Every structure is written in structure tokens, then in C-alpha cells.
Amino acid sequence: MVSDDTITIGGVDPTADAGTGPKGSGDLTDQLVDTDIWSDELVAGAGIPVVEAPLVTVGGGIGSFVLVDYLRIAGLDTSHVRSLGIQERPWQTYQYLTEVSQIPAAERLRSDSSGCPGNLWGFPSYALREAWREKTFAPLWNVLTEPILTDYWTPRAGTAFADMEREAGRIGYWDTVVKGQVRMVRRRHGGGYFTILTPPRGAAQTKRVAYRSRHVHLAVGYPGLRFLPDLQGYRQKHRDYRRVVNAYEPHEQVYEQLRRNPGIVVVRGGGIVASRVLQRLIDDRDRHGAQTTIIHLFRTYIDSSHGPSLFMRRKGADGWAFQGFNWPKGTWGGQLRDQLEKLEGDARKQLLGVMGGTNTPHRKLWINQLDRGRREGFYRVYIGEVQDVAPGPDNTVVTRIKQRDGSQVEVPADFIVDATGLEADIKEHRVLADVLDHSGAGRNVMGRLEVERNFEVRGTRSEPGRMFASGSATLGGPYAGVDSFLGLQYAALQITDELARLGFCRRIGVARSLSQWWRWARNRRV
């Protein structure tokens, strides 16, 4: 199931909770693993202690946190929800990933001013708060004139973390957290679900603990890193993990070495991660005198506005496709959301395909840096398909490229940075693979978890319980912006509204919203 060379995120070993044990030992049994729907007796027979929790959210990351935020504001008591995961803070993995991909806390994310994971109303927006805090009009001017006179304003990474920290304390999120690795979620005979947790060593009497809940929410994030096949092949064959790196793993040695000695780095990818890596490389040249030559490899080169019709044209230049955020803005709550929501199957896949494709935000700083790089010669571009990556003389790695005109070129470099993305097959995630195999879940048009418009995982109903999912695992469903702060909030709102319909919590109407917002403003506990 989980391959040996899956790169783990944050250094967590996914195989630590593997295996089964003898009956009655408090570990999973082969029978449990093989049975799709569990009875209370079956679980008890394995000696696994059962803990009741009306709703369990699996992941313990930002997706779980945002759902708990909505549920608390909808009147749910902290004792009614458990957030299971290994992270110390819900934003821990997110912070790790942004840091290694060159967005430290003081740098800006690619997220709208009104996407505030610690404030479900989006008011006051991050821009407003930054203007107030730093006593400056600049953020206000930016959000007033974006994207006409200015690029879209985005908050600093640290702003989002501080926002979530404040809200977590306010809603009593820490009371809902249970640390441990979730192994699987299965349906229960008679309704509801079992979630098997592997607590940290020594934290419990038995190896596993079972949470029995009416409802379950999956928000497990990314299964792992993804490498371009040729780079994956190179790393496995030559066991070289130093010179060929993924932008989403720690790779500070690349920058350190380039600062010490003049070198060549090949960057692959045309999205925001590539933009951030390029900025880091050029900043190091400017601030630390690094004599780096940057070779940027594009497989697809966008040099102008592109799109299927006059009403669907996205800007582009110099190889990049420009888009404010990872999806067109209207997909979060505008006409594109309406449009996508109505589609299924091929039609949905087609619209997602048109709106998707690698893209990066238009930022004047980046445009100017690359213009300067082209002029001064330290930034060069190749366009084509990579044929081969192999070690070369003098400790280099050589990429052989077949260019657009058919000619071949060999590009030696000291480092190759794969900045092409994080997605991996959801089957590489233990919990998602299990849900696909044993709980009736299916794949959507993009191969990820198929969900309904209210984010219920299609096929997994265990009346009176529901299984929901949000976040990147649901991309390809009826909502595009799932992998964003605002998208996680949208999903949480749909789920909370559905749970309110089922009588699980209150509906957040006008009165509740106003009084809860007022509490938020005064930092009063929910």
C-alpha cells in the first residue's frame, strides 16, 4: 500500500502503525482488517477499548480545525467532537510545507484577504487587520484597487498562524484534540463509524483505541510529495537525495551551497512554488552575492493570453500562466461555483481542466526579477520534454531535453529542484486507501475522493451517521477551491449546515452569527 520511497511530510513515518496482533491484545486483527462493516462485538473481541465521541474529525490539521470552529459557533460543545491527528498545532504541517517551499512566516501566501481560517466571517479581513496593526494605508489601497491597479493582496503566513492560534484558544479547540495516528475508519453495524487510532507509544494501555462516533470527517491533507517520474527514477537509481530535491522537502543545502560556490540550478515547474524558489535564488544573488545561474525548464510554455473562448481567457507571458489564486476567483462563491456545481462526469472534468493547469500569481516583484535575470543572463529558459536525467562529470546532474524544434540539448547542473507540486494518488494515504477499499467510497473525475455538494463522501453512508471529507483529497468534486483556507471554510459551512439539518447542532442564522461575531471581536470564549 504505502511504497517504500514515498517521501513523508514532516518526517512522520506512515508505517509506524502498521500490522495486526493476536486476538484480544488491543491491536487490530486480520479479521477486523478484512471486514468492511464492524460490529461492537468484533471490536470488543479484539480487546480494543472504545471511546464514544459524537463526531470525530480525522487529520487534526487546518481542515479539522476549521470544521470544529464552525461547529462550536453552531453551538456544539467541545465534548461532542474529537480531532484526531499527530500535529501539535493544526497549522503545523501547513507551516512546514510553506517554510520548505520558501514561504517563511514573514512572506506572503497566495490566499485572499477574506480567507481567514481563524474567523469564519472574513471580517475584519486580513488586509484591514494589517493596516490597523501596522498603521499603514498600503493594504487598504491594495484591496481597494486589486487587481486593476495592483496585484491581489495576500496575507503573510505568520498572520494566518496567529489568527488560528487566537481562535483555537477561544473555541476550546485544544480540548478536542487527541494525539495519535489514525489507522482507518470503518462503518459500524447499526449506524455510525469506528475510527482506529494508534496513540503515541506509552500514551495508552493498548496499541489501538477505537472511537465510536455517529459522524466522521476526513481532512487528512496531502498523502505525500510527488516527483516527476524521471526525477523519481533518478533518485531511486542513484540514491542521490542531495542534488535532486523536491521543493516541498527541506532543501536548504541547495541554497547554502550556491551561496558558497558559483553553481547552476535547474528549476522545473511553472507554478507558485517555482516562483518562490526562483525568488529565493535571486534574492540570494542580490543579498548574499551568490553567483547562481538559474535554468528554468518549462514543459509547457505560455507566452500570451490563452483559453478556449473570448469569455475564458487567462493571461500569460514568458512561460507562465497568471491567475490570482489557485483557481479563478469565481469558483469560491461566484458564477463559476454555480456552474461547476451543476456538472458531473466529463462535463465537470472539462471545466476543471480549462480552469486548472499550472499557474502562478502575477506579482510585479517576480516579473521584474526575471526580466533582470534575462537581461543579465543569470536566468535562462529551456522548453521541452525531459528525456533523461543522469549523473555527469564534476559532480553534476545532467538533464537531456528534447526541445520544441526537435533538437536535443544537455543541461548540466549542480542541483535540480522539482517544483511541480504536492499531489499524489490518494491511495498512497493509508486512511483514504482504506475508505476506498472497505467503506464504499469512490473516485471522482480527477481520481480523488468523490463527495456530494455538501461534502458527504459518496457511498459511505451509515445511517444515522455521515462521513464527510474536505480539503485536497476532494479535488475533482463539485467544488474547485477545496485546497485553500476559504475552501476549507466553504466545506465546513456545508457540512455544518447538513449536520444542523440532522439536528446535530444549531444552524448559524443571522442572530447566532451576529452574537458569535461579537464574541469573536471581544475574544470571548464561545
Next chain:
Amino acid sequence: MTPNFVGRLQTRIFVLAVIGVPVVLVLGFFLPVRTAPGASSSEIRADVWEAGLFTLLVVAVVGCVLWEPIYHGLQQYRWEKDWPTLFGLLTGINEGILAYLIVREIGPTPEFAKVEAGGFSLLFALVWLATWLWLNGPMRVVFIRWRFRGGRIV
């Protein structure tokens, strides 16, 4: 903002009624305009209310029938399918000019034909600004689903 067409209409009507009307009523007490030589403050107030409320009606109707379809059409040329904040503010200019002309033409009483441009502009600008600030601010606190539904309230 990323509105859909129905959301535009609902939002316009809502905000003119719920924000526009109170603002006009309050401005009746404060607006430093001269509506007629030697007019008393209560006469000015009545004039401001009369002109203001009628203008709100005009803005609502003309907006739904003429302006929003135009804005929606222009929005189709944008990749993001958004309606930038700046547009929401600047469209006060074109809407104000047309509203002024219409109010003078079809105002229910003869006084309407003599509405002063200066006073009208001030009243219009203040109400427009108030509604714009409301939409870009607290509206999402009152209706938490509004911004996810393209501006639809119901």
C-alpha cells in the same frame, strides 16, 4: 466580490432598502444643502427625504433593469469572473449621473425638476459610500452564506 446575476439583484435591493433608507433618513438631519432660498431646516429635511427616497427607488429599478445586466455582461470578459472592489465604488459615478437625470425628468412633483446637482451629488455619494462600505464589510457577518452564493441572500 464574485456575484452571480440573481445575487446582484438581491444584494442591490437589500442594501438600498436596509442601508440606503436609514442613511437617507439620517442625512435629512445633517445634510448641509440649500434646497430652496430661505428654506427652514425641516423643509430641507423633507426635501432631502423626498429626493433621497425617490432616488433610492430609481437606483433600485434602473439598477436591476439596466446597470446590473451591463455589469454582469462586462464581468463575463473577466477570467476570474469577479467584480473588482474598485468597480463597485466607481460605478457610483455613472449611476449617479443617470439617476440625477431621471429624477429630474420623472420626479413625482414639480420640485424634482429643480433638484440641485451639488446637493444631489453629495447625498448620492454619501449613500453610495455607505452601501459600498457595508457590502465590503459587515454584510458577511449578518449573512454568512452570502459571499459563497454569489451575493444571494435567499
